[in-house]
Amino acid sequence: MQVTIFGATGLLGKPLVRAWAGDEVVGLSSKDADIRDAEQVRRAVEQSRPDWIILAAAYTDVDGCETNPELAFAVNRRGAVNVAEAAKRVGSRLLFISTDYVFDGTKASPYETDDPRAPRSVYGKSKAEAEIRILEVLPEACILRTSWLFGTDGKCFPDTILKLAATRDALDVVDDQRGCPTYADDLARTIIELCRKNAAGIVHATNRGSCTWFQFARAIVAGAGLSAVVRPTTSDKFVRPAERPKYSVLSARSLEGYAIAMPTWEDALERYLERHCDFGAGRAGTPGAPSKS
16 A cells, blocks of 8 residues: 655654554655645645545644634645645545544533534634535545644643653643543554545544543653642633633544544553653643644
8 A cells, every 4th residue: 555644744643654564655744745735735646646645734733723824724724625636636545634623612422423513713613624625525535533642753741741740849730621632653553544444434533531631631740750749720720812622522433433442541641651751752832731633
């Protein structure tokens, strides 16, 4: 199988390139092909003519999207359409990475793939509109929604917490937002398996289980053996430009349909911490304001 990955140098793209064995993989960074430029995308796809394209490139700064909507829609919506149209031209399958932010967070039970989109942020709107347009261009595309992505190849919530906990006696972390942490290495393996099973339609893929950001942070600090105290707080203490979903747990039902079960987030965190300690991690972020997928 021939595979082209847009966003190959990002938090998800790097583990995808590392994990994808037995196939011919071309990894493209934004310097190789800016997805906002339809001609650059067309040339890249026509040159590689892959069986599968993985679109992991996106503008994922949630607050940055809120203050710069033009860039958000140019990358996340128009860029996605450019890739879909290029894929259609050469007959490639497409797997698009989307997000829990396409939902409003008002449910109290896990979101299913057919729940209505109701984004409340520019980031969420740009990804929701991209989903719709991609499926118009490529009805057999695979839309993979994930959430609370973390890993050792870039900025993420656990790295932020570890850096803060190493220098502070106490941390305040929001306890009124619940979701599913997802380890990039596990998601990469799941994406590979979905492609090999010719997945189509919308799929939700996260590590199993859910927690609040406070619970996640407390587990991170405890797992790292740090002494900082993690205290629960509320979202109104961390006022941000973009609204965060209060509840964005994604149902595993669609993934189970492909006979795939991802590990628990606790197991994933343990492996992340082992690798983080061995190899180091990315840049620090902001407490209570994690990077998105």
